[in-house]
Amino acid sequence: MDQIKTVLNRGVHTVYPSKEELKKVLESGKKLTLYQGFDPTGDKLHIGHMVGLMKLADWQALGHRVIFLIGDGTGQAGDPSGKTKSRETFFTRDQLRQNAKDYVMQASKIVRFDGENAVEIRYNGDWLNKLGLTDILEIAEHFTLQQLVERDLFQERMKKNEPVNLREFLYPLLQGYDSVAMEVDLEIGGTDQTFNMLVGRQLVKEYLNKDKFVMTTPLLADSEGKKIGKTEGNAIAITDKPSDLYRKVMSFPDDVIMRAFEYLTRIPMDELSSMEKALENGENPMTFKKRLAFEIVKLLNTQQDADSAQEAFEATVQRGETPQDMKEVVLSDDDNEYIDEDLLVQLNIASSKADAKRLFQQGGVEVNGEKVVLERPVSVTDGMILRVGKRAVLKLRTP
Numbered sequence: 001m002d003q004i005k006t007v008l009n010r011g012v013h014t015v016y017p018s019k020e021e022l023k024k025v026l027e028s029g030k031k032l033t034l035y036q037g038f039d040p041t042g043d044k045l046h047i048g049h050m051v052g053l054m055k056l057a058d059w060q061a062l063g064h065r066v067i068f069l070i071g072d073g074t075g076q077a078g079d080p081s082g083k084t085k086s087r088e089t090f091f092t093r094d095q096l097r098q099n100a101k102d103y104v105m106q107a108s109k110i111v112r113f114d115g116e117n118a119v120e121i122r123y124n125g126d127w128l129n130k131l132g133l134t135d136i137l138e139i140a141e142h143f144t145l146q147q148l149v150e151r152d153l154f155q156e157r158m159k160k161n162e163p164v165n166l167r168e169f170l171y172p173l174l175q176g177y178d179s180v181a182m183e184v185d186l187e188i189g190g191t192d193q194t195f196n197m198l199v200g201r202q203l204v205k206e207y208l209n210k211d212k213f214v215m216t217t218p219l220l221a222d223s224e225g226k227k228i229g230k231t232e233g234n235a236i237a238i239t240d241k242p243s244d245l246y247r248k249v250m251s252f253p254d255d256v257i258m259r260a261f262e263y264l265t266r267i268p269m270d271e272l273s274s275m276e277k278a279l280e281n282g283e284n285p286m287t288f289k290k291r292l293a294f295e296i297v298k299l300l301n302t303q304q305d306a307d308s309a310q311e312a313f314e315a316t317v318q319r320g321e322t323p324q325d326m327k328e329v330v331l332s333d334d335d336n337e338y339i340d341e342d343l344l345v346q347l348n349i350a351s352s353k354a355d356a357k358r359l360f361q362q363g364g365v366e367v368n369g370e371k372v373v374l375e376r377p378v379s380v381t382d383g384m385i386l387r388v389g390k391r392a393v394l395k396l397r398t399p
Contacts, residue, residue, distance in 0.1 A: 007058045011051055011263045013191050016201065016214040022186075025213075026062075032213075034059055034186035035067035037124065037178060038107075039075040040100035041091060044237040045107060047296075048190075048228060051217045051263045053110040055188055056119065060111055066119045067182060068111065070103060072096040073128030074175050080153060080168040081192040090167065093125050106239055109300045127181040128174055139173050142206055143199070148172065151195050176200035179212055186213040220256065220263060228256070242297045244327075246309035249293035250390050254285040257292055265295040313390075330397040331380065338377040339367055339386065349392045364389035 004026045008019050015022050025032070036052045038045070045053075060066045071079075075096040091099075104113055104121055111119045131139075149155075151172075154164050176199035179187055184204070187197045197214045204212040221227045228236070236248045252260060258276050261267055275288055290310065298306035335346055341356035344365070350356035357374070359365055365372045366387040372378050382398040 003058070003062050007055070007062060010058070010269065011055055011217055013216040013218045014194075014214075015216075016198065017211070022213050022215075031064050032059075032185040033065040033067070033183065034188060034213075035069045035122075035178075035182060035184055036188040037069040037071045037074065037175065038100075038103065039071035039079055040096045040103060041075055041079075043099045043102065044239060045103060047236040047238060047264065048220055050110065050238055051220060052188055052190065053107055054263065055215070055217055057111045059188075060117060060119060063117055065117075066111070067184070068104070068107060068113075068119050068121050069178060069182075070096075070100045070121065070123045071175075072100060072123050073125035074171060074178070076125075077171045077174055078165075078168050079171055079175075079196075080164075081196065093129065096125075097123075102239075109238060122182065124174075124178050124181070128177065131177075136173075139177055139203070140170075142203060143173070172196045172199040176203045179204050180207045183208060184212060185210075186215060188215045188217065190219050191216045192219060218259070218263065220260060228252070238300050242301050242305040242309040243312045245300065246293045246297050246306070246313050247390060247392070249296055250289055250313060252289065252292075254289070257285060257288050260292055261288075261295075265292070265299065267295060327393075328395045328397055331399065333399055335380075337380055339365065339372050339380060340374060340377050343380070344388065347392070347394070349388045359388060359391075362389075 004023065007026070008015070008023060012019075034056075036056055038049060056066050056068070072093050075091050076093055078090050100123075107113075107119075113119050113121065148169060154169070157164050172195060175193075175196040179200035180203050187200055189197050194214070194216050197216070201212045201214055204210060219227050236245065238245075240248065249260075258272065258279070261272050261275070262269070279285060279288060290313075293313070294306045294310055297309050329347060335343065341350070341353040341360070344350040344356040344359065345353060350359060360372065360374045363371050367378050368385050369387075380396055380398060382396070384396050386392070386394045386396055
């Protein structure tokens, strides 16, 4: 019962049609077939994907049939979720398959692809690329233009006079058909996927004459709704070096701490409640953020890696020491020649020029131990040490 409670509540936003209905099915002992899809539009899974992977691991632990779906078919259409503008380019199936070649290795940090009740790996290009004209027309006839165009992100684009590419417009139909092709009982995805998953729910009802549950997971975002992920340019790869991963988690806003503990760690919820009360009573957030970074690094790597990453952070950030194994970055001729906002964005230290400007204004940018201000830009020289707040300590090399 504790496992059922966890799978239904921890890191869960909404269940369709309801948690109560899904709870009844789970308590009956029935084993479900479920999946989450991952479009390989990049070659790395990031910490935003980790929220769903943790939930897949919960279902696997309960003995259900879990499918890890690689969207080399849907990826060709281009998921419009979270996109304020149409894509300028689209991926080919070959590009998507190439991107996805290490996905299983990365996801295996959280879910099991071997042993008893191993997670299955499937590619939706295997059926989507075989659909003929009549198949696509038949899928489309289950929906009206009004149903598809009512999607909030399409409405927002049209209000701004931004185009909605028909290729993207068809995306929900393709994702929805995945549920039919695999005959699943449940689909998991972020809240930004709700529309697509509910399309699949309707198709399962009409093609297979059964109900499909939809479980949405919350997006890892701050109090202003800014998502931590690839779309916002602040993604943290789950394959990042432990020291880099620890440092990046330490840069989370304070208001993300407790949500990240719930979504990305296995610390019991009653312990998290005590931690939240301590934060509300004025305890230093740094204490809990270090625990969070440690737990995430340990889960994705080893305890020894987490110990080393924490020691490196305390030495370089809290005690201001220069790391012995400092990362060296070789700049190209195309990189900026000054230490300014553009360079911080190019080096992925800042998520945007506005973010970089704040770092300068707060005195967080140093070169060889001296603070840098935008009004007096410093030229890049070979071997200089760039320190940016808690985010990075780099040795810059010029061509």
